[in-house]
Amino acid sequence: MREIQAETITDVVARLCIEANERLPQDVKHAIERCRACEDWAIAQEVLDRIVENYEIAEQQEVPICQDTGMACVFLEIGQDVHIAGGGLREAVDEGVRRGYGEGYLRKSVVRDSLRRENTGDNTPAMLYTEIVPGEQIKVTVAPKGFGSENMSAIRMFKPSAGLQGIKDFILETVETAGPNPCPPMVIGVGIGGTFDKAALLAKKALMRPIDERHPDPFYAALEEEMLEKVNALGIGPQGFGGRTTALGLNIETMPTHIAGMPCAINISCHVTRHRTEVI
Amino acid sequence: MERHITLPLTEELARTLRAGDTVYLTGTVYTSRDAGHKRMCEALARGETLPFDPKDATIYYVGPSPAKPGQVIGSAGPTTSGRMDAYAPTMLSAGARGMIGKGARLPEVVEAMKKYSGVYFGAIGGAGALLAKCIKKAELIAYEDLGAEALRRLYVEEMPLVVVIDCEGNNLYESGRAAYLAQRGAKEN
Numbered sequence: 001m002r003e004i005q006a007e008t009i010t011d012v013v014a015r016l017c018i019e020a021n022e023r024l025p026q027d028v029k030h031a032i033e034r035c036r037a038c039e040d041w042a043i044a045q046e047v048l049d050r051i052v053e054n055y056e057i058a059e060q061q062e063v064p065i066c067q068d069t070g071m072a073c074v075f076l077e078i079g080q081d082v083h084i085a086g087g088g089l090r091e092a093v094d095e096g097v098r099r100g101y102g103e104g105y106l107r108k109s110v111v112r113d114s115l116r117r118e119n120t121g122d123n124t125p126a127m128l129y130t131e132i133v134p135g136e137q138i139k140v141t142v143a144p145k146g147f148g149s150e151n152m153s154a155i156r157m158f159k160p161s162a163g164l165q166g167i168k169d170f171i172l173e174t175v176e177t178a179g180p181n182p183c184p185p186m187v188i189g190v191g192i193g194g195t196f197d198k199a200a201l202l203a204k205k206a207l208m209r210p211i212d213e214r215h216p217d218p219f220y221a222a223l224e225e226e227m228l229e230k231v232n233a234l235g236i237g238p239q240g241f242g243g244r245t246t247a248l249g250l251n252i253e254t255m256p257t258h259i260a261g262m263p264c265a266i267n268i269s270c271h272v273t274r275h276r277t278e279v280i
Numbered sequence: 281m282e283r284h285i286t287l288p289l290t291e292e293l294a295r296t297l298r299a300g301d302t303v304y305l306t307g308t309v310y311t312s313r314d315a316g317h318k319r320m321c322e323a324l325a326r327g328e329t330l331p332f333d334p335k336d337a338t339i340y341y342v343g344p345s346p347a348k349p350g351q352v353i354g355s356a357g358p359t360t361s362g363r364m365d366a367y368a369p370t371m372l373s374a375g376a377r378g379m380i381g382k383g384a385r386l387p388e389v390v391e392a393m394k395k396y397s398g399v400y401f402g403a404i405g406g407a408g409a410l411l412a413k414c415i416k417k418a419e420l421i422a423y424e425d426l427g428a429e430a431l432r433r434l435y436v437e438e439m440p441l442v443v444v445i446d447c448e449g450n451n452l453y454e455s456g457r458a459a460y461l462a463q464r465g466a467k468e469n
Binding site: 243 | 300302315342343344345346347348351354355356357359360362382383384402404405406407408409410412413427428440442444452453455456457458459460461463464
């Protein structure tokens with residue numbers, strides 16, 4: 001049994017909120033650079049150059065890459081041999097978000113209630129997910145999620161007879177509907193299987209997998225490649241001004257489902273797909 | 281075409297801008313997004329005046345992040361314009377002419393733009409750090425309680441934008457994509 005202080009979790013969450021908002025992950029940077037090299041449409045090249053300039057300024061000057069510093073999605077993989085001491089876990093995480101968004105001069109974008117829309121003032125609560133895993137460590141991932149792209153996400157409960165074609169059409173239809181709104185080039189997370197809620201979570205988790213890493217199952221790895229190619233043939237392009245680079249990457253996450261169902265969720269993200277991880 | 285223009289956006293100036301033009305904008309713009317637009321339109325409905333003179337004004341759809349000490353403003357890229365579609369025709373009819381944002385607009389907004397000679401500029405969504413560097417002054421003028429959504433007067437210099445929809449209703453989201461796909465098709469054949 002290892003004891004971890006709640007205060008330590010707070011410190012890590014606060015730091016990760018700031019770092020995730022100022023520094024784009026390497027895999028996303030590499031994908032932008034790769035797409036810039038393949039892009040042959042003038043206005044698209046210009047937009048991609050500015051996007052690179054933007055994340056470089058953010059990193060050098062330690063300012064947020066995007067003003068929508070998002071809702072703080074916090075994923076904890078908690079070792080089953082860990083005991084959290086000195087405070088509640090939920091409070092520790094929320095305090096980390098409060099501190100990170102305050103000290104980091106990040107935007108507070110959370111309202112207490114969907115219909116009455118009063119700002120909570122400190123970007124809490126975190127969208128917190130916990131998973132119990134073997135071991136005596138806590139893996140903390142903070143993934144700030146902006147809503148320009150979140151709003152373009154979709155979920156559908158397919159009949160199994162819809163098959164592979166149903167999923168393919170749904171991906172293209174969702175990207176088409178999103179068009180210029182989610183700040184393309186986008187990153188597309190697809191969750192297939194589970195229940196209604198699990199499919200959505202899989203789609204969100206797909207956005208956190210490095211975008212140059214394929215699904216371990218060759219069937220889905222091939223589907224990821226095929227669908228990325230098809231999305232990039234739509235011509236929407238960076239910012240929707242036309243061009244090849246509509247998406248930087250497309251990741252699929254899967255799990256078993258019911259004999260009667262085939263849930264599919266698509267979580268759309270933008271070129272500022274942020275996540276940062278630390279192990280305590 | 282590349283243009284360097286100075287605000288205010290008069291009708292005469294607006295009429296010279298075409299969808300697809302790259303524009304470097306200098307002058308005063310006003311920030312507003314969801315909650316600010318709702319309040320302004322409610323004020324207009326009650327017959328009240330707005331916190332700024334809307335005539336020939338340009339509105340930037342942005343909710344900036346807080347300024348660090350020594351900064352004029354925090355990161356300040358555009359938000360999704362479609363959420364302001366419910367209010368944009370009212371703002372245009374009140375005299376506002378320019379809109380800066382990102383993403384698609386509804387046909388009724390385009391119709392109002394044609395009627396009132398409005399222009400819709402696209403700023404690069406997600407490029408908040410880059411766009412903040414063009415903002416030389418920022419002053420809070422109303423609705424302070426709305427936080428990031430408060431109304432601010434900004435002075436911008438050489439702000440890089442693209443005309444997405446011009447006052448004749450030409451739309452780069454449609455024409456740019458079609459031109460790219462035509463070129464791609466021509467290459468493959």
